[in-house]
Amino acid sequence: MTVRIQASLFWSDAGVVDDPSAVSFAKLMRLASHDDHGGRLLSEWFHRFATTPHSERALPAQFIDDVARAQGADPSSWDLARLPFVVTGLHNRIDLAELEAMGHCGEFRVSVASTDPTLQPFHMLFLFRQPLAPDDTVSGRVTCEGTARRWARLSTLSGQALEDALRQAFAERLTREQFLMVETVEQSLSPWEWRQWVKAPSATALPFVLENPPLFQQLDVERLNAPGALRTDFLSWMASNAALAEARRLPLPERFRPQSIRAASGVPRQALSLAGLEAQVLTLHPLLRQQLEVVGCAACHTTDADFVQTRADRTISPFYAKELEARARHLEALARGEAPTAPFGPLQAMPLLPP
Ligand code: HEC
Known part of the structure; x- marks a missing residue:
């Protein structure tokens, strides 16, 4: 079976990303939060940019203070749908499957960009786990072939049938239990900066806040x-x-x-x-x-890309375009039960390397 990227791997058409019943920034904050709203978590998070010892950035905090002036001092009453953030893409990262031990079938991700004239450029990526399904393990060995077959099968559909299947697939992926973390790449202050944000115990009234762990596979x-x-x-x-x-x-x-x-x-x-x-x-x-x-x-974000991989206008970097081709072949191999394992970093065979 041939995997089609736009059916099985990456979605950025307005029909999907601008449909708040499928996905929206407000929905993502709801899923990341404990209170099914996310306003308070968002307020703590954006203020945290300004107080982390390793880097202090004032603009996200100022932005959220402006939201408080416009919508009131209690973040749990804010209408997050009014905030200037657009979903730029949905990304199937089954290529990140962990087949060793009792692993998982990678991630499902949603990228979001700020359209605010001041908080700019500012990009977020919400990460969700794709857990093992019963048919992802064959004779005690993790292969992710069940999950892969379900994603690959979407490539055989079109029109309303595809739309309905996608809606269901996205709803299954976007859950509170499967939420992993947020990543950011932004230049609210020069230079550009990358961070990951994971749930951490809190000294505030919230059960958890978002904090920066050591960046995955990034050397200091x-x-x-x-x-x-x-x-x-x-x-x-x-x-x-x-x-x-x-x-x-x-x-x-x-x-x-x-x-x-x-x-x-x-x-x-x-x-x-x-x-x-x-x-x-x-x-x-x-x-x-x-x-x-x-x-x-x-x-990886600067070698064959201009800092951002899925831009605010929903076009993608040269790196990501080539990566999607490699991910399509990888998904086909997973669906055939071949259990291919990806290296860290680029999946494409001959990525452009840093100078
Ligand atoms: C191997 C290359 C590669 C590495 C390494 C990498 N990224 Fe990305 N990043 C991508 C690609 C490709 C996308 C598009 C979504 C996807 O494929 O998951 C992306 C998307 C993003 C986005 C959404 C905005 C955008 O640029 O599209 C953020 C935020 C982000 N990455 C942050 C990070 C952070 C933080 C790290 C380090 C912990 C990191 N990335 C490491 C390739 C990479």
Whole structure:
């Protein structure tokens, strides 16, 4: 079966993304929150941008203070549908399936952009887990083939039948139980910045707020490049893991990862320095630095993309267009029960690498 991207992998047509009964920013905040509204969580979250020790950004907090002036001091009474955020796309990330151990079938994601003239550019990505279904395990082995077959089957439908099936698929994916986290990429203040936001215990009246964990697979280039104990630790760890790292199969430990990363427009990004690593390791693994960089937020969003992958006008980066082709072939293989496993970072066979 041939997977069609616009039926099984990525949806950005107005009929879907502008239909609040299917998806909306207000609905996403409802699902992320404990109170089925999300106003209070949103207020805490946007204020948090200004107080995290690793980076302080005032604009999201100012934006939410303006909302309070317009809609009242109690965030739980705000009408979140009136806020200037548009859904830019729905993304099937079954390629992130974890087939080892008792894993999962990847993620379902919704991207959202600000249309506010001041809070700009400002993009969010809401992540939901795709859990294992009973037919995703065959003879005790996780394959995700049941879930893959259901996504792939959408490619055989069209018209009203496809619309109805999509509506049901989205409703199954967008639930409070499956909500994982939010990611942001924004330039409310120069330079651009990436963060992840996960539920964390709270000192406020809320049961949880959103906080920044160490960024997934993003190295803390600035701190690692500086001489000292962390750099020594990193280089000796790299010396014994270079092959896996160059193949993009190596999970990067938290101690080497920052809670936010930045890259400026028009200025070359600071490259990771591997100086001091044995010459033999560098000769054996000539693409080690670039492969280590491209699994992180900043390099992947700037190498074959202009900081953003799904733009506010719902067009996509060159990187994402090629990635979708690779994801289509990957979904077909999953649906055939072949249990292919993806590396970290790009799925496409020959991604453009950072300079
Ligand atoms: C391998 C490349 C790659 C890496 C690494 C990566 N992203 Fe993305 N990002 C994408 C693609 C492609 C999309 C489109 C949605 C999708 O495919 O999940 C995206 C979408 C986004 C969006 C929605 C706005 C947009 O640009 O479309 C945000 C926010 C985001 N990513 C944040 C992050 C953060 C934070 C990290 C690091 C923890 C990160 N990304 C790592 C490729 C990447």
